[in-house]
Amino acid sequence: MEKTLKKDPAQKAGTAIAACLIAALYIFLILLDNVLPANSFTLMLIPVLKKGAIYSLICVSMNLLNGFTGLFSLGQAGFLLVGAYTYAIFSIPADQHAAVYQYFDGGAVGFSIPEALGKALGENAGNFLGAVVCIIIAGLVAAAFAALIGIPVLRLKSDYLAIATLGFAEIIRAIFQWNGLGPVTNGSNMLRKYTNFSAIKIGDIKLATAFPFFISMICIALIVLLIHSSYGRAFKAVRDDEVAAEAMGISLFKHKMLSFVISSFFAGVGGALLAMYQTTIQASAFKSAMTYEILLIVVIGGIGSVSGSCIASFLYIACNEWWLRFLDSGSFFGLSVPFFRDGFRKVVFSVLIMVIVLFFSRGIMGDRELSFAGLLRRHKKKAASGAEGGGQA
């Protein structure tokens, strides 16, 4: 995996396949938004794709911290909240402020970034670039929160760190719900009317589904680049053995802080995307249960595997929102099953999760990564030697 300096043929072929698949994916997503007819299938597929892409990023950001740096942090919901709110606050159109901040005299923020850019560049470009700018600001604000929180909490060890970050997430939630900050955060009321996915267009081409994929993919690619860099190796060293890492000149605080801030930046970006997806947000939704959900997805995918987190995110969202819906509906292929009613899906789900945690603790991918080069190599090996399989992907 680390021998990327000299490219072998499998590597080249793998890269080519991946590039083709990504191109095909984007063509499909754009077709899905613009050309393909809306039917019951696409109506289910589109939200799953959007939310899956967003959750992939959120889970990978958590994996960077928990899986690659070994910091068991449970503060993810707090950083999602910061990201979501920051995004929303800066992208509510000025003429909607009075309606949104109805209890706070129209609020304290008098401008909207997408709108301001829209005046200069035209509406579509303004929405697209404005959303991107707001997303970046959302990440930066979340990262700034993380930097402040990190100073006290990163000195703590394993479970104390977990409970302290969980505590900070709750404190953040309380602050955002506080009426004293109402002119900015709208207190405990929801934020709405900000730029969402349906406003993202280039010309007449709608990018509602392609956009979250685009942002997520760039962010995950950055995280992967980081993990495979010298800093990523230092993070893993901190995870494997703190004492040895420190003795080899790796500053624990600096690297833990880096990982925490970077993870929170991407969590903030994820939060912003989530806000775009949901079209309304409210701080009360960002409870610790949300962090637990993300953590469980990371576990299902495999702690320490980026591709595992992505696969698990799509599977989880698809099962939760689509494939296992029948469990809640009261019938199964026309047969009426009395205990299939509201909430049964979640019960089945949690049992599945417990089975994975107890019996397949490595999750789908363990700490390996899915790579086409690896698959190709394995395929060749199999073809050549017949019997000898295995080997890491």
Place this chain on the structure above:
Amino acid sequence: MSAFIQAKLPYLLSGISVGGQYALIAIGYTMVYGILRLINFAHGDVFMVAGLLMVYLTTAMPMYLSIPLVVAVTVALGFTIERVAYKPLRSAPRMSVMISAIGVSYLLQNCALYFTGGLAQIYPAIPWLSDSVTIGGATTKIVTLVTPVLTVALVFALVLFIQKTKIGMAMRAVSRDFETSQLMGIKINSVISMTFVIGCFLAAVGSLLYFTNYPSVVPTSGAMPGLKAFVAAVFGGIGSIPGAVIGAFIIGICENIIKGLGSNWTVFSDAFTFVLLIIILLVKPTGIFGEKATDKV
């Protein structure tokens, strides 16, 4: 001045009462952490399940039967959770066990959601405990006065149990050194089961007292009290029973005083607990009564 006291007294009273209820939950956390070094995230949900059981059982049988049954089933639930979800992971990294605990918490909440259909369940009025009394011009339920007394009595009994009985001694030994106790022939699994049984028994009692003060039970009812009780355990010094009790009373009282400050501050009544947690972790990570553990290099 007296008008001020009259206005604030209910908050203080309910603070003491809630503190006692947190204390009963916190003991479960602190004992499990003392022995397994595990934050049992599912403990708050066991507490919630005890509340729901009470709701369902009282519709089917008289109160004098349902109360013992609630306690018995809760204890059985705690025992089962330990055997199924934690015991197989005894040699796994601590993070896996913590994840398993989060998984159990998720499972219990979702099961509760399924059985209740997401509707808040009205908690039955327990005779005598739910009656109203007036002290110092403030009206409250009898449970408010009973809780601190009962809590202190139960804690006293528990401390005696741990100090005087053989299994109590085994518990102390295991919490001091897991591996050595095992080598000395202490049956580790029965000690751990006992810990969960005691913890869940107290949580069940706590739930009877806690929910009497609230109109209803929802699937997430256990999450916040659970977290606060855990913070109380950390505050008092994790592994220390008196510490957990004192921490719980402090948190219960402070939280209600903040509620008494006015509606603008109510959002911070939960957050305050965590502020307290972070302060204690930074100033004295071992809590008020905790002992220092050092890593060997």
Place this chain on the structure above:
Amino acid sequence: MSEKKPVLHVENITMQFGGVMAVNNLSLDVPEGQIIALIGPNGAGKTTAFNCITGVYEPTNGLVEFCGLPMVRNFPHGKMKKQYQGEFADKYAHDPVIKPSPDKITELGIARTFQNIRLWKSMTVFDNVLTAKHMRADQNVFSATFRTNAREEKRMREETEALLAEQDLLQYRDELATSLPYGLQRRLEIARALATSPKLLLLDEPAAGMNPQETAELAAFIQQIRQEYDLTIFLIEHHMDLVMQISDYIYVIDFGSEIARGVPQAIQNDQRVIDAYLGVSEE
């Protein structure tokens, strides 16, 4: 001893845990280019002394100088002020406390190995050594992520490869560090320490758990790396054969205090040392 400033100068180091004096008023010098050993029975405080030098512990009192510059300095203060039972409580009280973290000390040029091998378990042999080069690399998190440090990365990889080749570990480069045999893990740990480009190498019981043949090989290996990397070596050891064979000078401690110092021949015949070790079998 040479006239030059010693690489490592330890002065009146005392480490007190509660009422226990783990290290009591230890002073020693490690001159440049030499191999100096610290020996003593089990529990004598050798590893504690090491941990004071490498910043894992903050000594209760005393001074450590590296190449003539103060690196660690402390005096009994706070709770320890009353509890302190050692000597020279006032000697350093007027100077500021210096307590760098272990990574800062490594950056100054002191690398160490551990008594119970502490390799990074999930990493390959190659990555273990490569990661130790992280500290000295000229890069930041952005240049590393966006690969603008490609030249630096290439240099690190080449140096790692060369280092592994010199240590005869190159054939294992893609194996997990923990899958190596015990002796090779020790050697890898030394290689990893060398990757931080140290001036001074601290070895914590490098021969622990080795058989006589492996020990003999290790002795040759230690002398060889001292030559090749222009190192000064300070080691803790139990194996008398090894210590007597390679050390230039030996300090003996028992119950935290120094009981003897001298060249190997003198130590071998020192009655106090023999007494301290009497009844203690040499593994």
